[in-house]
């Protein structure tokens with residue numbers, strides 16, 4: 019009895035301590051936030067990032083001595099062998115490769131920011147997209163970014179469906195995408211429209227006007243109006259600063275109203291220290307004066323910084339998890355289900371081949387028979403109501419289910435109590451019927467492999483396409499070379515003929531010469547005869 023009480027109390031104490039330790043560890047680990055910058059070259063992305071983190075984190079293109087801070091390349095797509103893996107794209111200028119299309123790379127920078135007021139940490143991951151917009155056909159850019167984002171979503175989906183979770187699993191989803199609009203003053207270009215539209219499916223896209231100091235106030239106002247009307251005209255679902263009159267407090271409503279009214283943010287960025295009114299700040303010096311990047315009258319930099327890393331950080335994370343990922347997950351599972359049931363998928367971009375699920379799983383040493391296939395189909399159908407993400411995946415608390423202030427709030431799923439989020443507890447719960455449990459097990463075993471296979475197949479397809487393109491290019495080059503060789507042969511023949519003719523002509527000429535000599539000789543002879551006869555006569 020004593021032992022029981024003791025063991026009970028120590029277990030309790032242990033549980034309490036471990037919870038406390040976990041909480042301390044979470045605070046120690048800090049909040050994680052990931053954003054991506056995207057936009058044409060020279061729009062001020064690197065300078066913006068460096069100003070944001072107060073460090074020279076991202077080297078400028080072709081910057082000397084940048085090799086020390088080479089970023090990690092997460093993925094890249096190379097069209098013509100012009101390496102764009104950031105290291106070479108940024109490090110040096112190679113005039114011999116400027117004509118080559120760069121493709122696109124996704125590179126990663128990590129930095130830890132500490133809030134001076136409460137020592138809380140922000141683990142910031144920034145993704146850059148060197149090469150974006152520099153290709154003749156920028157389809158590869160959309161594809162590469164979409165593939166990358168889908169891969170991150172797939173990893174979370176696979177983790178969610180696993181019975182035994184990976185304690186080291188890292189959620190690498192991107193919470194926001196800052197899209198730098200080229201400061202033309204004329205509104206959105208086709209590339210801007212297409213990119214923002216496509217990426218909004220997966221990311222919270224925040225449009226930004228970089229290098230805003232290149233406009234006068236009236237030009238900037240007009241440019242903003244044009245962008246806003248283009249966003250509405252082309253129906254681009256960018257991130258919205260929405261509010262709920264009934265639920266939100268007055269301050270939040272006022273703040274969001276203001277933020278919505280000034281969109282898109284127009285920023286001036288700089289890494290230089292300038293002294294304005296005796297105070298050192300970050301700014302830009304011009305022949306006629308200086309600009310403080312934190313001055314709200316000329317730059318939305320400070321505002322954007324506080325929105326991104328402060329006031330709306332959690333909202334961006336919630337939206338990513340509760341809406342963007344959720345939509346993707348539903349679509350993904352529906353497509354897997356419909357492919358198995360023969361119902362045409364709603365996905366616009368079909369995965370390479372998922373029709374033979376049994377073959378796929380067999381190759382992964384899982385052998386579901388037809389019966390299992392059927393069960394999987396059923397479980398996938400029912401999974402939308404059963405398999406829900408756990409807190410460990412989304413590092414927001416379970417209670418922070420998306421609020422109606424978030425965009426597209428009407429399509430949010432119903433909130434589920436925290437215990438129901440945990441796939442493991444569902445699997446072991448005695449209240450769930452045996453059949454459902456086995457369905458879940460099959461689901462959790464199969465889905466990760468299906469997703470893995472899809473990723474591999476998609477990569478393989480991409481390589482195949484690249485190979486086909488190279489083969490086509492090679493055969494074209496070979497044909498061109500053959501044509502050139504035939505031409506050269508013909509030319510050689512012609513030259514030989516000409517040479518022959520030339521020789522013949524030379525021969526004729528020499529004949530004429532010989533006749534001429536003979537003539538001369540005759541003349542000489544005649545002359546000699548004449549002279550001889552004259553001499554004879556005199557004699």
Ligand SMILES: Nc1nc2c(ncn2[C@@H]2O[C@H](COP(=O)(O)OP(=O)(O)OP(=O)(O)O)[C@@H](O)[C@H]2O)c(=O)[nH]1
Pocket residue numbers: 058059060061062063064065066078079148228229230231232285286287288302
């Ligand atoms: N006037 C002005 N110039 C800026 C501003 N921000 C950056 N620049 C300058 O614009 C040039 C390009 O800036 P980057 O930050 O390298 O632009 P980027 O978009 O990272 O360019 P890529 O690396 O080529 O994609 C640099 O000379 C910067 O100093 C700004 O707000 N105003």
